[in-house]
Amino acid sequence: MVTVTSEQLHRPNHExxxxxxxxxxxxxxxxxxxxxxxxxxxxxxxxxxxxxVMELDGVSVxxxxxxxxxxxxxxxxxxxxxxxxxxxxxxxxxxxxxxNRMNDLIPGARVAGSVTYHGQDLYAKDVDPIEVRRRxxxxxxxxxxxxxxxxxxxAYGPRVTGMKVDNMDDLVEKALRDAALWDEVKDxxxxxxxxxxxxxxxRLCIARTIAVRPEIILMDEPCSALDPIATAKIEDLMFELxxxxxxxxxxxxxxxxxxxxxYTAFFTAEVDEKQERHGRLVEFSxxxxxFTNPADKRTEDYITGRFG
Amino acid sequence: MSAPTLTSTRPxxxxxxxALTQRRSRPxxxxxxxxxxxxxxxxxxxxxxxxxxxxxxxxxRLDSRLWTEMPTGLTSRLDGAGVQxxxxxxxxxxxxxxxICLPIGILSAIYLxxxxxxxxxxxxxxxxxxxxxxxxxxxxxxxLGLGIIARALGFxxxxxxxxxxxxxxxxxVVIIATREAIRAVPQSIRxxxxxxxxxxxxxxxxxxxxxxxxxxxxxxxxxLSRAIGEAAPLIVLGAVTFIxxxxxxxxxxxxxxxxxxxxxxxxxxxxxxxxxxxxxxxxLAIVLAMNSIAIxxxxxxxxxx
Amino acid sequence: MTxxxxxxxSAAGNSLRQGRRRPVESIVKxxxxxxAFVSIITTVGIVIALAEPTIGFFRQVxxxxxxxxxxxxxxFAQKAYGVLPLVSATLVVTVIALLIAVPIGLGSAxxxxxxARPGVRKLLKPIVELLAGVPTVxxxxxxxxxxxxLLQKWWPADDGPAFQNLLIAGIAMGIMIVxxxxxxxxxxxxxxxxxxxxxxxALASTKMQVSTRVVVPAAIxxxxxxxxxxxxxxxxxxxxxxxxxxLTSDRVxxxxxxxxxxxxxxxxxxxxxxxxxxxxxxxxxxxxxxLLFLITFALNAVSIRMVRRFREVYE
Numbered sequence: 065m066v067t068v069t070s071e072q073l074h075r076p077n078h079e080x081x082x083x084x085x086x087x088x089x090x091x092x093x094x095x096x097x098x099x100x101x102x103x104x105x106x107x108x109x110x111x112x113x114x115x116x117v118m119e120l121d122g123v124s125v126x127x128x129x130x131x132x133x134x135x136x137x138x139x140x141x142x143x144x145x146x147x148x149x150x151x152x153x154x155x156x157x158x159x160x161x162x163x164n165r166m167n168d169l170i171p172g173a174r175v176a177g178s179v180t181y182h183g184q185d186l187y188a189k190d191v192d193p194i195e196v197r198r199r200x201x202x203x204x205x206x207x208x209x210x211x212x213x214x215x216x217x218x219a220y221g222p223r224v225t226g227m228k229v230d231n232m233d234d235l236v237e238k239a240l241r242d243a244a245l246w247d248e249v250k251d252x253x254x255x256x257x258x259x260x261x262x263x264x265x266x267r268l269c270i271a272r273t274i275a276v277r278p279e280i281i282l283m284d285e286p287c288s289a290l291d292p293i294a295t296a297k298i299e300d301l302m303f304e305l306x307x308x309x310x311x312x313x314x315x316x317x318x319x320x321x322x323x324x325x326x327y328t329a330f331f332t333a334e335v336d337e338k339q340e341r342h343g344r345l346v347e348f349s350x351x352x353x354x355f356t357n358p359a360d361k362r363t364e365d366y367i368t369g370r371f372g
Numbered sequence: 373m374s375a376p377t378l379t380s381t382r383p384x385x386x387x388x389x390x391a392l393t394q395r396r397s398r399p400x401x402x403x404x405x406x407x408x409x410x411x412x413x414x415x416x417x418x419x420x421x422x423x424x425x426x427x428x429x430x431x432x433r434l435d436s437r438l439w440t441e442m443p444t445g446l447t448s449r450l451d452g453a454g455v456q457x458x459x460x461x462x463x464x465x466x467x468x469x470x471x472i473c474l475p476i477g478i479l480s481a482i483y484l485x486x487x488x489x490x491x492x493x494x495x496x497x498x499x500x501x502x503x504x505x506x507x508x509x510x511x512x513x514x515x516l517g518l519g520i521i522a523r524a525l526g527f528x529x530x531x532x533x534x535x536x537x538x539x540x541x542x543x544x545v546v547i548i549a550t551r552e553a554i555r556a557v558p559q560s561i562r563x564x565x566x567x568x569x570x571x572x573x574x575x576x577x578x579x580x581x582x583x584x585x586x587x588x589x590x591x592x593x594x595x596l597s598r599a600i601g602e603a604a605p606l607i608v609l610g611a612v613t614f615i616x617x618x619x620x621x622x623x624x625x626x627x628x629x630x631x632x633x634x635x636x637x638x639x640x641x642x643x644x645x646x647x648x649x650x651x652x653x654x655x656l657a658i659v660l661a662m663n664s665i666a667i668x669x670x671x672x673x674x675x676x677x
Numbered sequence: 678m679t680x681x682x683x684x685x686x687s688a689a690g691n692s693l694r695q696g697r698r699r700p701v702e703s704i705v706k707x708x709x710x711x712x713a714f715v716s717i718i719t720t721v722g723i724v725i726a727l728a729e730p731t732i733g734f735f736r737q738v739x740x741x742x743x744x745x746x747x748x749x750x751x752x753f754a755q756k757a758y759g760v761l762p763l764v765s766a767t768l769v770v771t772v773i774a775l776l777i778a779v780p781i782g783l784g785s786a787x788x789x790x791x792x793a794r795p796g797v798r799k800l801l802k803p804i805v806e807l808l809a810g811v812p813t814v815x816x817x818x819x820x821x822x823x824x825x826x827l828l829q830k831w832w833p834a835d836d837g838p839a840f841q842n843l844l845i846a847g848i849a850m851g852i853m854i855v856x857x858x859x860x861x862x863x864x865x866x867x868x869x870x871x872x873x874x875x876x877x878x879a880l881a882s883t884k885m886q887v888s889t890r891v892v893v894p895a896a897i898x899x900x901x902x903x904x905x906x907x908x909x910x911x912x913x914x915x916x917x918x919x920x921x922x923x924l925t926s927d928r929v930x931x932x933x934x935x936x937x938x939x940x941x942x943x944x945x946x947x948x949x950x951x952x953x954x955x956x957x958x959x960x961x962x963x964x965x966x967x968l969l970f971l972i973t974f975a976l977n978a979v980s981i982r983m984v985r986r987f988r989e990v991y992e
Contacts, residue, residue: 164879166875166878166879169875169878171794184392191392192392194882194883195392196392197878197879201880202879203879204875204879206872208873208875209876210873210877210891210895211895212894220877220880221880221881223890224883224886225881269876272876276880398885401885404889405788405792405885407784408784408785408888409788411780411783411788412785412793412801414781415781415782415785415855415856415859416801416804419811419852419855419856422819422824426815426818426819429822429823475712479708479709479711479713480709480712480713480716482709483709483712483713487706487709488713498713498716500981501717501720502716503977503981504977504981505716505720506977507973507976507977508913508970508973508974508977509909509912509914509915509970509973510913510915511913511915511945511966511969512723512913512970512973513723515723515962515966516722516723516726518948519727519729519730519963520722520725520726523954540715543715547716571699571701571702572702573701573702594810597810598810600812601811601812601813601814602812603812603814603915603916604915604916604919607919607948607949608944608945608948608962610948610949630812633818634817637814637818637821637920645822648818652814652815652818655815659810659811659812660807660811663806663807663810667807
C-alpha cells in the first residue's frame, strides 16, 4: 500500500494512468468510470488507489412499497474520499445509510441488490448489523453529541463495543487530536459535549466515530449546519483522515465535493411512468473528470447550474 | 500534528478480513429485552387480572337492582339493595363540577397562555402554584372543604360543598391540559389574525380556541373522570352514611359511588363485598368509558401542525 | 353591485390614535384574571384551613413530642401525640410501592419506547394511560379481598400477614402507580431526539446499550420526575391504606406483615367518625394534614424542577 501524506493528497496528480476502463452496462445504467482520466483541471484529487473496499450492485432502497432509490451500482475505493452529490430527494443520503445498515432502524425500510464489503454481502442473513457499524461509522448532518461529557462521548464507542483499551485517556486524547479538537477541549474534558460550538460538536462526533477504529467513515452532509470557517476545518480534517480511512460524504454543495473528493457520484430524481419519483445514480467517476468532462448530459446541466 | 507514539485510532487491522458475523449471539441483550417485555406483561397481566376478578366477584349483582334500588346497611335487606342514590349523587356532583370547574380552568389557562407576561414574578408564581396544586393529596382538599367551605363559609355538608371541593381538586388538570392545547396552536395563526386587524380577544376566541378544542375536551373529560373516582376528600367531608334518597337540591345531603363502595367494603359480611364489587364495575364502566373517549378524542382529532 | 376591495378611501388621513374604546377586551381580561386567581385562593385556603387548627394543636402539644413521640393515640383515654408511627407506616408503604412500581414501570416504558413495534406501541400506550385512571378505592378493594387472601395462602404461618397489613397496601399501591411511572417515563424517552439514537447505533451499539446508556440517561430528569410524582402519590394516597393498611398507631410498626395507620389513613379514619369541633382530636387531624402537605410540597418542588430541567435540554 502506498503511503500518502496529506500534502501529496492536496496536489493533483497528473501522472496517473490514462486508460479508461469501460464498465459494462445497459443504456439506462449510469456511466461508471473508475479510472483516472487525464485532465488539466484542478477539481478533485487524483485517486491514489483503485482497490474497492465496498461495491454496490443493483441496489434499490424501499420504504414500504415506495422505491426511494433504484438500481445503484458503484464502488467505494479504499482510503479515498467518495462524494455523493445531487438535488434534494435524489436518494443520496438513503444510499449512504444503506452502507452501514442504518436503514434497518426505519420500520418498513428494505434494501434490494447487493452491497458488499471486502466481498461479504452486508445484507446476508447471518450478518450482524452491529458488527457492520463497528467497521463502518457514520457522522450525521446535525451534530449529535450525547448529553454526556466530552470525554464520555469519545469513550462511548470503545466501551460499548468492548474494545480492549489499555489506557482510555490516551485513546480519547488520540481521537480528539486526530479530529483536530484536542487543543480546544483538553482543559474541559469533563464539560458537556453540548457546551461546544456547532463546528466543535461536529468534530467531537468525528472523534467519537474514529475512537472505535472503523475502516470506513460515512458522512451525511456533515457541514450543512456549520458556518464557512467550521466547514473549512472539517474539510481539512477529511484530508487528514483520508490517509487512514475510507470516507464517503454526502453533500449538497458541489464545490465541497469538488474540493475534497477523489471520486464523485451524481444522483438525481427521476419520475417514472407511474408518476413516482425515484432517486437514480446518473454518473460515477473520478471527481476531476466528472466536473470537467461529464459523460452524461444531466450531470453537465447540474454542475453548470442549469438544474435546480 | 498528532503524537506519533499513539497509533490506537488507526483503523483496526483485524477489521477488513474479519467476518461480520462473529458476535452474532448476545445473550445479555436478549435477556434485557425479555426482562423489559416481562415488565410490560406483568403490569398488564396483574391489572387486567385484578379487574377481571372484580368483574367475576360482582357478577351476581350486575343487574338492574344496581341502579333501581337504594343502598342499605342491613344484611337482611341486601337482596333488594342497589346504589341508586350513589349513582344519582355522582351524576349531580359531576354536573356541578363541570359547571364550576371547566369555565374557571379554561379561562385560567387562556390567561396564562395568551395574556400573562411570564417575565412577571406574580405570573410565574401563579404557574408554580398550579403545578404544586396538581400534586397536593386529595385528602388535603377534603380538609380545605371541611375547614373553609363547609364550616367557615357555611356551605355545610351538602352536595354543593362536595362539588366545590372536587372542582378545586381537578382544576389543575383542566388548566394544564388546556394550556398545552393552546400552546400547540402555532404562532403564525395568531400573527395572521392580528395582521388582519383583529383584537386580542377576537384572535383568541375565533382562531386559537377553536383549534385547541380537542385538547381542551380531552383534559376536561379526564378531569371529570378523576373527580368521579375520588373518595378521600368526601370521607373527610363526612359523607360516610347510608343515604337512601336521591339528592333533591344544591343543599341536599348526598352519597356518591366511590364513597358508597368504601362503606360497603368496611362491612365484614360477604354479601356487602359482592355488592361493592358490583358497584365497582359500574364505577369502572363510567370512568373507563370517559377516559377512552378522552384518549380517543386526543389521538383522533389532535392536529399536527 | 360590486364590492370594493380597495382600501377604505375614506379612511385615508384618519388618525391612528385609539379612536374606539374596546370594553369587551377589558371585561374579558378582568374575567380571565379572576379565574386565574381561583387557584391562588385555593392554596391560600388550604394554608389557612391547616394553619389555624394546627396552631391550636401545638398550643397544647409540644412540637418535640409531636416530632419524636413513638405513640399516636388521640382516641385513647391515655392520649399521646407522637407522629412517628404514622410517618413510619407511610414510609414503609411508600418504599414497598416503589420497589414494585419503579422497575416494572420503567421496564414497561423502555419496552414501549425502544422495543415495541409502532403498531404495538400505538395500541398499548393509550391502554396504559387508561389504567392510570382507575379509582383508588378499586385498588383498596382488590388489596383487601383478592391480594391479601392470596398472600395469606402462600404464607400461612402464625406470624404471617394480618387481615390488614402494610405489605398488601404497598403492593396494591405499587400496582396503582405503575401506569403513572410507565406513561410519564415513556413520554420523556420518546422525547429523546432520534439523532442521539442514530449516533449511538452508528457507533455499533446494541439496542440494550442504546436504551441503557443513551436513552435512559438523556431522559433521566423526566424519569426522576415520574418517580418523584409516584412517591408523592403514594404518600398522599388515602383509600388503599385506609381499606387495607390497618389502624394501629400506638407504636411504630416496621414489620410490613402487620397493619398500621399511615398519615392519610389516620385522617380518613378519625374524620369519618364523630369528632367535636375545636377538640384536640379534631385539631390533630389538621396537624397531621399540615405535615402531609409540607412533605408533598417538598416532593412537588423537586418534581417541578426536574421537569423544567428536562424541558430546557430539548425544547
